[in-house]
Amino acid sequence: MKTERLAEAIYHSNPLVNTEVKEAAIAGIIDFIAASYQAKNEKEPALIVEMILEEGGNGKSWLIGKSIQVTRAQAALFNGLQAHLLDYDDVHSDVRGHPSAVILAALFAAGDPDTSGERFLAAYVVGVEIMARFGEAMNPYHYTKGWHNTATLGVIAAAGAIAYLREYSPRLIAETMSLAATQACGLRIQFGTVVKPLHVGIAAQNAVKSADWIRAGLHSNPDFLNEKLGFFEVYTENIVYDVAVNWGDSWRIVKPGLWFKQYPFCSAAAHGADAAVFLHEKYKLSEEAIQAINIRFPPNGDAALIYKNPATGEEGRFSIEYIVWLALTGKPLTFSFFESKPIPSVWRESVQKITRENDASIKPSEAAIPAGRFTIVDVTTNSGEVLSKRIDTPKGSPRNPLNKAELREKLLRAVGDEAKAEMLIAATHNLYRTTLGVFQEIEQNI
Amino acid sequence: MKTERLAEAIYHSNPLVNTEVKEAAIAGIIDFIAASYQAKNEKEPALIVEMILEEGGNGKSWLIGKSIQVTRAQAALFNGLQAHLLDYDDVHSDVRGHPSAVILAALFAAGDPDTSGERFLAAYVVGVEIMARFGEAMNPYHYTKGWHNTATLGVIAAAGAIAYLREYSPRLIAETMSLAATQACGLRIQFGTVVKPLHVGIAAQNAVKSADWIRAGLHSNPDFLNEKLGFFEVYTENIVYDVAVNWGDSWRIVKPGLWFKQYPFCSAAAHGADAAVFLHEKYKLSEEAIQAINIRFPPNGDAALIYKNPATGEEGRFSIEYIVWLALTGKPLTFSFFESKPIPSVWRESVQKITRENDASIKPSEAAIPAGRFTIVDVTTNSGEVLSKRIDTPKGSPRNPLNKAELREKLLRAVGDEAKAEMLIAATHNLYRTTLGVFQEIEQNI
Known part of the structure; x- marks a missing residue:
C-alpha cells in the first residue's frame, strides 16, 4: 500500500540530525512570524477575531501576534488566514504554493505550551517534505486544472505534520492524512479575493480537526492513495506515483529550499x-x-x-x-x-x-x-x-536567499517593536532546546 | 453570468404556493427526524457530543434529539453525521445521493428559535432543488470519478438554502454558494467507514460557516460557475450547463420526489x-x-x-x-x-x-x-x-411512497416514545404557521 509506506516513512523521520535542515526550519519560522505580524492590523484578521469571540469556546491554543486563547480550530483558521493575507509568506517551487503558512498555522494551533520545540521543528520539516512530494506527484495537472495547491496539498501535509508532532502510530498517521485528503478543497477562481488566504486558514483548520477526530476514535480508510477511487485518481492524473521513495535522503526544506519574499506580491x-x-x-x-x-x-x-x-x-x-x-x-x-x-x-x-x-x-x-x-x-x-x-535568481529565492540580517530586518519591520522582534528571533533559535510555550509567553508579557 | 441567473432564481423562489410541495417538505422533515433519532444512541454521535462539550462555545443552535445548545458549526456537524449515520435517510434520484441529511442539518443549525417556519420549509425546498439540478448537471461523471455527491453537491445546496432562509441579496446568495463550492469535498473511497456520514456533517458545517462569513463581511468571487477555472470545470466535464433554466416550473422535491427508506441499507x-x-x-x-x-x-x-x-x-x-x-x-x-x-x-x-x-x-x-x-x-x-x-418500484420510492401512517410508524419506532413522536409530527405539520423554536421546546420539555 502506497499510503502505508508513506506513513511508515513519516513515522520514522528524524530530519534534525542535519544542521542545515534545522537552520532552514528556524528561518522558515522567522519568516512565517514576519508574514503573520505584517498582516496583524489588516481588517480581515480583526473580523475573524470578532467572530471567534462571538463563537466562544475553551481556549487551548493562541493566535499568532495576540494574547488571547481560543479553540484549536479557531487558532488554525486565524493563523492560516493571517499568514497568507498579504501574499508575503514563503513559496516552494516543488509545491507551486506556500507551505509554511498552512503547515505552521496548523502546528501552532495543534501544539500545546509543553510541546517539545525539537519535535515541533522536525514536524515542520516533515510537513514541508510531504507537501513538496505531493506537489511533484500532482503538478502541473492539479494546478492547471484549477486547484489552489497551497490549500489542497497543504491540508494533507499539515495533517501529516500534526500526526508526527503528536507521535501517532503509522496507522493513525495514515488515517489522519486520509481524513484530511477527503476534505482537500480550494479553487483558484477565488484568487484576487480574500478567499485565497481564507483557503489557507480552512486547510489548517481541517488538518487540526482531522488529527483531533482520529485521536478521539473515529476511523477513516487508511489507504487514501489507493489507485482505485483514491486521492490521486480524483485530483490528478499521475495515479501511480510513489510519494515515499527515497524518503529522508535529503529534505526539500533545504533542497531546493524555501523562498522568502522581499515584497508582498506573487x-x-x-x-x-x-x-x-x-x-x-x-x-x-x-x-x-x-x-x-x-x-x-x-x-x-x-x-x-x-x-x-x-x-x-x-x-x-x-x-x-x-x-x-x-x-x-x-x-x-x-x-x-x-x-x-x-x-x-x-x-x-x-x-x-x-x-x-x-x-x-x-x-x-x-x-x-x-x-x-x-x-x-x-x-x-x-x-x-x-x-x-x-x-534569473531574484533576491529571496533559494539560490539568492535573504541572509540572517535581512530576515531579521523583515521581521523587525513587521513587528514594529525591536525588543519584541529580538525576543521572537531568540525564542525561535532556542526552540530546539525549549517548548512551544516560549512564544505564548512573549505574547502575554508584552 | 450563470451564477447570477441562479442566484436571482433562488432569491425569487416561492415554492410553497403549491400544496403538494408543502406536503413533500413536511414529509421530508419527518423522515429526517426519524433517521436522526434512529441513530441517537450509537457511539459516534456520543463521541461528537463529548468533543463538542470539550470544545465549548456560545450556544446558538441545538442538536437534533438533544436539549443542549451549541455553536452553529457544532450543531451542523452533529446533525449531519447523525442523520446519515445508519444510511436510513432519504435519497433523490437526480442527486444520486441524500439531500435532506445535509440540507436540513445545515438549516436547523443556521436557523434561530424565531425563524419563520414557512421560510424554513421554503428554504428546504430550494435546497433540494439546487442539489437535484447540480446532480443533473454533474452526473454521472462526478460520481463515477470518485466524489461523494451528498457532500460535494450538498454543501452548495445547503449554503444556498441558508442564504435564502436569511433573505440574503442575490449577490450574497452567489457569494455564499461560491464560498461553499470552494470547500466542496468528500471522496467515495471513504464509503464503508464512519467518514461517509461525517462527510455530511462536514458539508453542513461548511455551508453554515460560508453563510456566516459572507454575512460578516468577507467576499468571495460571486461567479463560481464561470466556465474558466469554475466549479463545473474542476469537478465535472459538463461545464456549459445552465442550472437555473425553467426554475420554479416544477419542484424536484415533488417530481420525481424524495425516496424515504424502509430499511437501513443502500x-x-x-x-x-x-x-x-x-x-x-x-x-x-x-x-x-x-x-x-x-x-x-x-x-x-x-x-x-x-x-x-x-x-x-x-x-x-x-x-x-x-x-x-x-x-x-x-x-x-x-x-x-x-x-x-x-x-x-x-x-x-x-x-x-x-x-x-x-x-x-x-x-x-x-x-x-x-x-x-x-x-x-x-x-x-x-x-x-x-x-x-x-x-420495479420498491416500497418507499417515489412511485410507491410510504403513506402518512407508515411515515408516522417510522418516526415512532425511531423516537421510541409515542407522546414525543406525536408532538414532533404535530410540530412539523404546524411549522408553516409557527417558528423553528417549537422543535427546541419539545426537546427541552421532555
Missing part, C-alpha cells in the same frame, strides 16, 4: 521587480524619459501574472506591468501599493507603455528556481537608448 | 429486499429447502452494491446477497443486522448459494425510479421449482 513577479529596481538605481530615469518598456519571459513564465491592467492594488499583486512601473519610477515596493483600493489613474496611463513577450529562444540559467524561469526588462528611453536587465 | 438494494420479503411471506421456505438464488439487474443496476461477501453488517448495507438471504430466511431487515460487528459464519456459508446477473434483455418499467432500475429474485428449491419475483 513570486512570479520577483524577477521583473528586481530588474526594475536595478535599472532605477543605476539610471534614475524620470517618468517622462521612458518611452516604452518590454518585459520578456520564457514561455508560460508569466502564467500566474493574470492582470495586465489591474484596477486595485490587490490585483496589482499579480501584475508585472504595475510592479515594474512602480519600481522603475522610484516607488518603493511596499504594502501601501498593494492594498484593495483603486490604483491612481496616473499609473493606468503609464501602464499603456508596457508590453510583454514570451521568448523561447533565450537559454535559461541552470541556477534558476523555479527551473527555467527568467525575466528581462528592456527600457527604451526618449532618446532611443535601450537599457536592459536580466534576472 | 437504496439500490431496496428492490431485491422487497422481492425477497414477498417470496418469504408467500412461500415460507426453510433455509434447507433453498438450493440456489439468482438475482437479476439491468446493466450497472448493482454498481453501488460493492460487497458480495460482506464481513460486517456495516458492509452488508451494500450487499444484495446478504440482504436477500436475510429476508428469504425470515429475518427482519432491522438495524441489528447492519451494525459494524461480524456477520455470523452461518450466513457466510449460505451466501455461497447466491449468484448475480446483469440482464440487458429485460425491458425496464417506465414507472421505475431511478429510471430503468429493476431487480428480479429467482429462488430454486430443492425440488427444482423456480419461484420468482420482480420489483
